[in-house]
Amino acid sequence: MSIPSATGSPAASRGAAGAPGSPPGFDPPAALSALASGAPERLRHVHEVPARSARPEPWPTWVDPTVYAACAGSGITSLWSHQREAADHAHAGRHVVLSTGTASGKSLGYLLPVLSAVVEGATAPSGRGATALYLSPTKALAADQLARIQAWAVPGVRAATYDGDTPTEERRWIRDHAQLVLSNPDLVHHSLLPGHERWAPFLRALRYVVVDECHVYRGVFGSHLAALLRRLRRVCARYGSHPTFVLASATVRDPGLHAQRLTGLPFEEVTRDGSPREAMTFALWEPGELPDGSGRRSATSEAADLLASLVADGVQTVAFARSRAGVEALASSARRTLDDTGHVRAATGVAAYRGGYLPEERRELERSLRDGTLVGLAATNALELGVDVSGLDAVLMAGWPGTRASLWQQAGRAGRAGTRSLAVYVAADDPLDTYVVGHPDVVFGQPVEAAVLDPGNPYVLGPHLAAAAAELPLREVDLDLFGGEAVARPLLDALVARGILRRRPNGGWYWARSDRPGDHLSLRGAGEVVGIVESRTGRVLGTIDGASAHTQVHAGAVHVHQGQSYVVTELDLEGGTATVVRGDPGWSTFAQSVSAFDIVAAERSRRVGPLEVCFGSVRVHTQVTSFLRRLPSGEVLGTHPLDLPPRTLRTKAVWWTMPVSWLAAAGVAEVDIPGAAHAAEHAAIGMLPLVATSDRWDIGGVSTAEHPDTGLPTIMVYDGYPGGAGFAERAHQAVEAWLGATLETINGCGCEAGCPACVQSPKCGNGNEPLDKAGAARLLQATLAELGRFPSAEL
Structure with missing residues (x-):
C-alpha cells in the first residue's frame, strides 16, 4: 500500500499530472462523456464519490x-x-x-x-x-x-x-x-x-x-x-x-x-479515515446489443474497447476481468483495436497480468506499470491488492468481481497520486450484473459485506490439528485455542483412529507418521497444482489448480498465455503436468460435465406449507465428460469425449424441495420441471453474491425433477470448497432477499426464452439445456409467496 501523508510527501507533490505519460489535468467526467458520446444509452448511472478532507x-x-x-x-x-x-x-x-x-x-x-x-x-x-x-x-x-x-x-x-x-x-x-x-x-x-x-x-x-x-x-x-x-x-x-x-x-x-x-x-x-482523497467519478455501464440481436456484447469486449480508447488518449488504466482467459482476451482485443485504428505505438503499452505467470514476469509488469511504460493493463484480482501502482487515472471492471468489497478495492487502484479518478463498472451478460446496473443502490447505498469464515470447519481444522501436533505435542490445555473440547476432541479422536496421531497414556497427542503434515495440506484450498509446460522447449508457462485442470487444460483444450494460443496435447494428473504446443487452431474449447449430489445431513430446516428449505452437509459428484469446439461466431464444430476421473466434494449447501402437485398448481407442469428448476438454479447462483461474500465461481448448483434422498423436485446451491465456506449458510439465512432479487432479475430481463443476463450460465456443464425461463419465474414466484416475503436479512 502507498503511504500518503501530510503536505510535503512525494505522493502529494505530484499534482494532477498522474503517471508518467498520462494527460495533464485528467478530467474524469470529460473522459467519461467522450467514451459515451457514440452510445449514451450505455452509460446507465454516474455517481460522484466526494473528496475527503485531511485530519x-x-x-x-x-x-x-x-x-x-x-x-x-x-x-x-x-x-x-x-x-x-x-x-x-x-x-x-x-x-x-x-x-x-x-x-x-x-x-x-x-x-x-x-x-x-x-x-x-x-x-x-x-x-x-x-x-x-x-x-x-x-x-x-x-x-x-x-x-x-x-x-x-x-x-x-x-x-x-x-x-x-x-x-x-x-x-x-x-x-x-x-x-x-x-x-x-x-x-x-x-x-x-x-x-x-x-x-x-x-x-x-x-x-x-x-x-x-x-x-x-x-x-x-x-x-x-x-x-x-x-x-x-x-x-x-x-x-x-x-x-x-x-x-x-x-x-x-x-x-x-x-x-x-x-x-x-x-x-x-x-475505522475513521483521516487521509485526504480527491473525488472519484464512478460509472455503471451496460454494453450494447449484438448486431444479430442475440444478446448484449460481452463485458470483456466492451471493456477492451473502452481500454483502447483511454490508452489512445494517454490515460493510464487498469481493466479488471474475472478470469485468466478473460484477461488475455481483453488485452489482445485492446491491442488489436489500437493497431487497427492507427495507434500502433500505444498498442505496445498494453499487457495482461494474472495469476499463473512466473514471478519474474509479474515483477517486470509491475515495474513497467509504475514507470509508465505500460499505459493499459488487463488484470485479474491478482492486482486488486495493495501493490503500489501509484498514479493510475482510471479503472475498468469487466463484470461483477464477486463482492462490493472487491469492487471498491479495484476502483481504489486509481487516484493514488492525489488526482481525480475514473472508475467504470461494465456489466456482464449475467443475472447479477443486470440487476446491479438497474439498482445503483446495490453499489452506492450498501456497506461492504461481512467476511465469512468458519474457524471450526472440520475439513480445515482437522489437518491443522495434525500439523500442530507435529510442531509440538498437543495437550489438553491447547484445545481451547482450537475451538474447545466439543470442536477439537472429535477431530483428534478421528486422527488417532486413522493412525495420523498417537495418544500417549500420560496425556497429549503426537504426530505418528514419518512424513510431514504440511505436505498434505494446502492453505489456499487448491489441493494439487498442475504445471503447464510447452512441449518443444520444456518451458513452464504457468500453473493451475488440480480441480480447474479438468475443465481448462484437458487434452484438446485451447489455453491462452499473454495473447498466445496453445493447444493441450496431454493432461497427466498423476504427474501434475499439462503439455501444450503453441498455435491458434481458430476455435475455443468448453468443457462439459455431469453432476449429482447426496444429502448427508440437514443441519437446519425450515418448513413453510408444502416447501422445505434446508441447510446442511452434502456430497457433490462431478465428472468432466466431453468438450465442445466453438468458433468465435459461436458455431459449435463438434463434441469430443474425455476420459477423466470423477471428483467428489464434501461441502455445505442450501436446498429446497417442492411437491409436484404444488408446482402444477403454480403453473409448472411435471414435464416442465427439469427446465424450470434448472433455470431457477442458474439465476439463483448468479444472484447469491448479492447476499454473501462469494463469487459465482465459488459456488455451484444442481437441480433435479426427483432426487432420491428427498423424493421431490429439489434445487441445491453449494459451496465449492471442502467443508463449506459459509456462502450457502448465508443464503439460507437471507433466502427471501436472495430469491426475491433472483425473481426480479428474471422478470426484468427483456429476452423471450432466457439469456446470459437471466438464466443461462457461463459454467453450465450441460450446455444450458434444458432451461425454461417462464417456468423458473412461476416456480420462484410461488416459492416466495409461500415464504411470505418477510425480510430475514439485508442485502
Whole structure:
C-alpha cells in the first residue's frame, strides 16, 4: 500500500499530472462523456464519490528519532488521524485492526511501532532485539513493503522477504539476523512452524505480527489462516513471546469481529479515515446489443474497447476481468483495436497480468506499470491488492468481481497520486450484473459485506490439528485455542483412529507418521497444482489448480498465455503436468460435465406449507465428460469425449424441495420441471453474491425433477470448497432477499426464452439445456409467496 501523508510527501507533490505519460489535468467526467458520446444509452448511472478532507495529527513522542528522521527524509512529517490512532494502540501492546480507505496509508500505522521496536532492540547485547513478522496474501505485496522500508534506510533495521522465491543460501541469514521478516501464510505453514527450533531466537523476540489485506482471508482460505495463526500463537508461547497483532484492510465490514475470528484475540478497531482523497467519478455501464440481436456484447469486449480508447488518449488504466482467459482476451482485443485504428505505438503499452505467470514476469509488469511504460493493463484480482501502482487515472471492471468489497478495492487502484479518478463498472451478460446496473443502490447505498469464515470447519481444522501436533505435542490445555473440547476432541479422536496421531497414556497427542503434515495440506484450498509446460522447449508457462485442470487444460483444450494460443496435447494428473504446443487452431474449447449430489445431513430446516428449505452437509459428484469446439461466431464444430476421473466434494449447501402437485398448481407442469428448476438454479447462483461474500465461481448448483434422498423436485446451491465456506449458510439465512432479487432479475430481463443476463450460465456443464425461463419465474414466484416475503436479512 502507498503511504500518503501530510503536505510535503512525494505522493502529494505530484499534482494532477498522474503517471508518467498520462494527460495533464485528467478530467474524469470529460473522459467519461467522450467514451459515451457514440452510445449514451450505455452509460446507465454516474455517481460522484466526494473528496475527503485531511485530519492530520502530530507525531507521537514514542517514535524512535531515527525512524522519524527516515520518514521526514521521505517527506512524511505528520500523520493522518487513523495512522496515529492505530500506531498508538499497537505501541501500547493492544491488538488493533485498521480498516480505512484504499491508499489511506495504513502501512504507516503499523510500521511506526514495528520499526521503533526493532531500532530500540538493535542496541541489545545480542544485536537482534525485537523482531516482527509481516504476512501478506501475495509475494508482490511483501516485496512492495520491503522496497519501501529499504528506501527509508532506517539505521539498524534488517528487513528481508522470506518466500518461495528466496534462495536457500539466504534463508539461514534471514532466520539468524533479520529483525523484520516479510512473508506469507504459506511459508509460515511450510517452513517457519515445522522448523520452529531453527527460528527460536526470532520467535523468542517476536513483538509484532502484521496481517495485511485481512479481508482476503474469508471462506476456506480465512478458516485456514485462523487455524494457522492459532498454531503460530501456540509456538510463540512455547518460546515465551505473546506478540501484538495488527491487521489491516481497506474493505471489510465489522473489522473487529473479523480480526477476532482470524486470531482468537480481542481487537481495537480503527475505522475513521483521516487521509485526504480527491473525488472519484464512478460509472455503471451496460454494453450494447449484438448486431444479430442475440444478446448484449460481452463485458470483456466492451471493456477492451473502452481500454483502447483511454490508452489512445494517454490515460493510464487498469481493466479488471474475472478470469485468466478473460484477461488475455481483453488485452489482445485492446491491442488489436489500437493497431487497427492507427495507434500502433500505444498498442505496445498494453499487457495482461494474472495469476499463473512466473514471478519474474509479474515483477517486470509491475515495474513497467509504475514507470509508465505500460499505459493499459488487463488484470485479474491478482492486482486488486495493495501493490503500489501509484498514479493510475482510471479503472475498468469487466463484470461483477464477486463482492462490493472487491469492487471498491479495484476502483481504489486509481487516484493514488492525489488526482481525480475514473472508475467504470461494465456489466456482464449475467443475472447479477443486470440487476446491479438497474439498482445503483446495490453499489452506492450498501456497506461492504461481512467476511465469512468458519474457524471450526472440520475439513480445515482437522489437518491443522495434525500439523500442530507435529510442531509440538498437543495437550489438553491447547484445545481451547482450537475451538474447545466439543470442536477439537472429535477431530483428534478421528486422527488417532486413522493412525495420523498417537495418544500417549500420560496425556497429549503426537504426530505418528514419518512424513510431514504440511505436505498434505494446502492453505489456499487448491489441493494439487498442475504445471503447464510447452512441449518443444520444456518451458513452464504457468500453473493451475488440480480441480480447474479438468475443465481448462484437458487434452484438446485451447489455453491462452499473454495473447498466445496453445493447444493441450496431454493432461497427466498423476504427474501434475499439462503439455501444450503453441498455435491458434481458430476455435475455443468448453468443457462439459455431469453432476449429482447426496444429502448427508440437514443441519437446519425450515418448513413453510408444502416447501422445505434446508441447510446442511452434502456430497457433490462431478465428472468432466466431453468438450465442445466453438468458433468465435459461436458455431459449435463438434463434441469430443474425455476420459477423466470423477471428483467428489464434501461441502455445505442450501436446498429446497417442492411437491409436484404444488408446482402444477403454480403453473409448472411435471414435464416442465427439469427446465424450470434448472433455470431457477442458474439465476439463483448468479444472484447469491448479492447476499454473501462469494463469487459465482465459488459456488455451484444442481437441480433435479426427483432426487432420491428427498423424493421431490429439489434445487441445491453449494459451496465449492471442502467443508463449506459459509456462502450457502448465508443464503439460507437471507433466502427471501436472495430469491426475491433472483425473481426480479428474471422478470426484468427483456429476452423471450432466457439469456446470459437471466438464466443461462457461463459454467453450465450441460450446455444450458434444458432451461425454461417462464417456468423458473412461476416456480420462484410461488416459492416466495409461500415464504411470505418477510425480510430475514439485508442485502
